[in-house]
Amino acid sequence: MARKISLGIVGVGAFGQGFVQLFRDHPCVRRIALCDLDSARLASVAGRFKIAETYASLDDICKTDIEALAIITQPWLHAPQAIAAMRAGKHVYSAVPIISLPDGDQMLDWCDKLIRTCTQTGMHYMMGETSQYRPEAMYCRRRAAAAAFGHFVLAEGEYFHDVDDPGCNLRDVAKARLGKHWDISKSGGVPMHYPTHSLGGLLSVMKAHAVSVSAIGYAMPNDDWFRPDAEAGNVFGDETALFRLSNNAAVRLCEYRRIGHYGREAFQLLGTEGSFTDGPGGCHWVTRHGAQAVPRDEMRDPLPAEVVEAWQHSAGEGKDFYGGHGGSHAFLVHEFVDAVANGRSPAINAWVAARYFVPGIMAHKSALRDGELLKVPDWGDGPA
Numbered sequence: 001m002a003r004k005i006s007l008g009i010v011g012v013g014a015f016g017q018g019f020v021q022l023f024r025d026h027p028c029v030r031r032i033a034l035c036d037l038d039s040a041r042l043a044s045v046a047g048r049f050k051i052a053e054t055y056a057s058l059d060d061i062c063k064t065d066i067e068a069l070a071i072i073t074q075p076w077l078h079a080p081q082a083i084a085a086m087r088a089g090k091h092v093y094s095a096v097p098i099i100s101l102p103d104g105d106q107m108l109d110w111c112d113k114l115i116r117t118c119t120q121t122g123m124h125y126m127m128g129e130t131s132q133y134r135p136e137a138m139y140c141r142r143r144a145a146a147a148a149f150g151h152f153v154l155a156e157g158e159y160f161h162d163v164d165d166p167g168c169n170l171r172d173v174a175k176a177r178l179g180k181h182w183d184i185s186k187s188g189g190v191p192m193h194y195p196t197h198s199l200g201g202l203l204s205v206m207k208a209h210a211v212s213v214s215a216i217g218y219a220m221p222n223d224d225w226f227r228p229d230a231e232a233g234n235v236f237g238d239e240t241a242l243f244r245l246s247n248n249a250a251v252r253l254c255e256y257r258r259i260g261h262y263g264r265e266a267f268q269l270l271g272t273e274g275s276f277t278d279g280p281g282g283c284h285w286v287t288r289h290g291a292q293a294v295p296r297d298e299m300r301d302p303l304p305a306e307v308v309e310a311w312q313h314s315a316g317e318g319k320d321f322y323g324g325h326g327g328s329h330a331f332l333v334h335e336f337v338d339a340v341a342n343g344r345s346p347a348i349n350a351w352v353a354a355r356y357f358v359p360g361i362m363a364h365k366s367a368l369r370d371g372e373l374l375k376v377p378d379w380g381d382g383p384a
């Protein structure tokens with residue numbers, strides 16, 4: 001087994017709490033700390049998970065000798081906090097996206113700063129993109145490694161999350177994250193500024209990146225959420241993009257926040273020899289000879305036996321330990337801890353993260369210009 005590391009979780013809010021047990025009980029984590037500005041929340045989560053070491057702010061935890069931080073704070077804080085942590089000598093795991101701001105050019109600038117900080121400090125950064133470790137993506141990566149798709153022709157990716165989704169209402173999420181800073185000027189946002197769930201999984205299969213994009217936006221009549229007078233000034237509740245990839249394939253991407261649908265975070269992949277489809281009837285591997293159903297529980301990659309044993313023990317015999325978003329949480333935690341413990345670059349490093357994020361920024365720019373074809377900037381492959 002690899003050496004054991006020390007790790008702190010910064011931000012134990014609604015999402016961060018779901019990662020505490022997985023990080024705490026990973027067999028390669030020997031010391032764990034929690035950190036949050038909200039002292040009552042910090043005390044409650046520390047008590048629930050029986051964690052004694054706590055810090056009141058990112059600044060405080062950066063002064064310790066803890067090696068790695070998992071930053072799960074509000075999305076507009078991610079890039080500056082990740083950069084500050086790396087400058088303080090910490091390896092960083094960050095919740096998605098790289099950063100969320102109304103202005104696309106500012107976000108491109110933060111991507112550049114993040115990548116330069118990785119190069120300058122030698123610290124590892126990983127973006128916790130859940131679609132990378134959904135079972136469907138793992139299955140398709142194995143199929144791609146066996147050359148079963150032939151040449152990729154088209155990928156279709158969707159993230160449907162209606163503003164008024166009864167399970168996760170985006171109005172409530174925005175209000176909770178902003179707290180007393182909430183007002184109607186903070187409503188809306190830009191759907192394509194959060195493209196990582198629809199794009200990350202399919203790009204990880206094709207090992208290709210976007211080179212150009214043309215996109216269009218849909219503005220719902222009388223929309224009270226996507227408003228021209230809000231900070232983002234965006235009226236598009238739905239954005240649809242067509243990308244050309246570096247492998248010559250096309251990607252059709254839908255980022256929809258105004259959609260009469262229960263919600264969907266999924267992709268389909270069509271190749272010259274085989275295809276993967278994912279619909280209401282389940283997932284199928286499709287060839288010229290027919291379609292074969294692929295059960296979801298056969299899609300996952302195996303985790304190391306000692307990691308499974310530790311997490312199964314902490315969850316309780318027979319209980320699911322994989323966590324949310326298709327069980328991706330467990331794989332994200334393992335990938336980051338294993339990368340830090342072994343001194344290697346994580347799978348979704350800053351260069352890969354930019355490839356999952358920047359295409360959406362350019363798609364929105366194109367939508368604002370009625371579909372003008374735009375180039376997508378790229379920072380290269382990064383470290384192997």
Ligand SMILES: NC(=O)c1ccc[n+]([C@@H]2O[C@H](COP(=O)([O-])OP(=O)(O)OC[C@H]3O[C@@H](n4cnc5c(N)ncnc54)[C@H](O)[C@@H]3O)[C@@H](O)[C@H]2O)c1
Binds near residue numbers: 011015036056057177
């Ligand atoms: N599928 C996914 O990948 C997915 C799903 C949900 C949320 N997320 C991401 O997770 C992140 C967190 O979301 P959430 O709903 O838990 O937010 P939240 O507002 O509930 O929690 C954020 C926490 O960070 C803390 N914080 C902020 N600045 C800090 C600092 N300087 N030092 C210490 N603590 C600090 C806050 O006090 C708060 O408790 C978001 O960026 C969101 O985009 C990703």
